[in-house]
Amino acid sequence: MSFDLKTLELFVRVATLGAIGKAGEEFGMSPTNTSQRIKALEAELGVKLLNRTTRAVSLTPDGEVLLENSKRILDELEDMRTVLTKTAESVSGQLRITASASFGRAHIVPFVPEFLSLYPNVSLDLNLTDRVVDIVEQGYDMAFRIGALPPSSLLAQKIYDNPKWLVASPDYLDQAGVPQTPEDLAKHACITMGKVQTWRFMSVDSKQHDVQVGGPLSVNFGDAISEWVLAGMGIAEAALWHAGPDLVAGRLVRVLPDFQIIPQTSIWAVRPPGRLMPERARAFLSFMQANIIATNQTRYGALL
Structure with missing residues (x-):
């Protein structure tokens, strides 16, 4: 049949x-x-x-x-x-997950003990890497990715918005001055991600500002940018989940808060094509999404 x-x-x-x-x-x-x-x-x-x-x-x-x-x-x-199959005892098997190193350390690793206590018959293989992994070829159940997703056959679910802001240390701004417009950034040390040299902003009146930026530092790793900004080396773009703790503590402050960085991005969970998701993957996705949302709203709600 x-x-x-x-x-x-x-x-x-x-x-x-x-x-x-x-x-x-x-x-x-x-x-x-x-x-x-x-x-x-x-x-x-x-x-x-x-x-x-x-x-x-x-x-x-x-x-x-x-x-x-x-x-x-x-x-x-x-x-x-x-x-x-909703009982915890029925959720079993090995779960293979991959995510970027910085995001995984901040938003996955801290919640794994609680997840495994809820689902004791699940084992977890977690691969934290900033390399984009082919989850179909390498047999992963799910990947957490940030930013725009390229066209593919992977199934994607939005986890949370990923607001990005400009940040700097108070010491840097005391010495270099506080930018008042995006165009002022051309006079500042801007720490860029890789070779990106153009930052784009949208003003409250929906006017777009494209600014050529530069400085002595560029890198392809978010944690390095965080350390340099904290050290007073310049201004950088940073996602809320990355810079949130330092913003709350006052170690960093927002720059040009009335201008929105464009494009804004999201945090996604992607999984291999196929209609049925393993119950262990479904449980992990639901658990992590709830904790990611709760963490951001609890810790950083005042910043939003």
């Missing part, structure tokens, strides 16, 4: 991606096998689901109907599965 759960999942991915081969690859199937499976589904239902060309596929009216109902069926099955 062709009308089964895997075939519905496959059909939804084909419809979403508009490509039979790419969808089949996510399921470990060849383009030929994928096409045969979709044709068998069409034969069983007695309708044509896809319009096929050499470059892409599109849905027929019957395909649109099946897509809508398939999504609803899969959602209901996933909800049922969650209800039936």
Whole structure:
């Protein structure tokens, strides 16, 4: 029988991606096998689901109907599965997670003991690296990523906003002066991430300011930027989760608080394609998101 759960999942991915081969690859199937499976589904239902060309596929009216109902069926099955497997004792197996080193140390590592106490049958393999890991090829359940996500077949869920501000130490501002406009930054030592030399801002009246900045220091590691800013070496862009403790303590202050850095970014959890998420991954994502939100609101709510 062709009308089964895997075939519905496959059909939804084909419809979403508009490509039979790419969808089949996510399921470990060849383009030929994928096409045969979709044709068998069409034969069983007695309708044509896809319009096929050499470059892409599109849905027929019957395909649109099946897509809508398939999504609803899969959602209901996933909800049922969650209800039936929601006890902590039933959540088990090894969980493989990767995240950037700085973010992982700040927002994942501190909460792992509590998570494992809640789910004692789960083991965790946590890879903290600033290299972008291919989570499908290397077998990870999930990755936490910050910023704009490139187009991919990975499934993404927004965890939290990632507000970015300009920061500096009080000592630096005492010596170099306090910028009043983005254009004033051209006269200051600005610590940049890698080769980025243009900072963009939006004023309260929605006017964009593009400023060429420079200084004696640039680096590709956020922790180094934090140390240099604290040492009074200049002004830098910093995310709230990174600079928050120092802002609260007064070791850093915001610069140009009336101008918003653009683009603003978010914190994301991405996972391999496929409809069903392992329950251990679902539990970890829910737990970490709740703690990330609570931590930021509790510690840094006054800054927002």
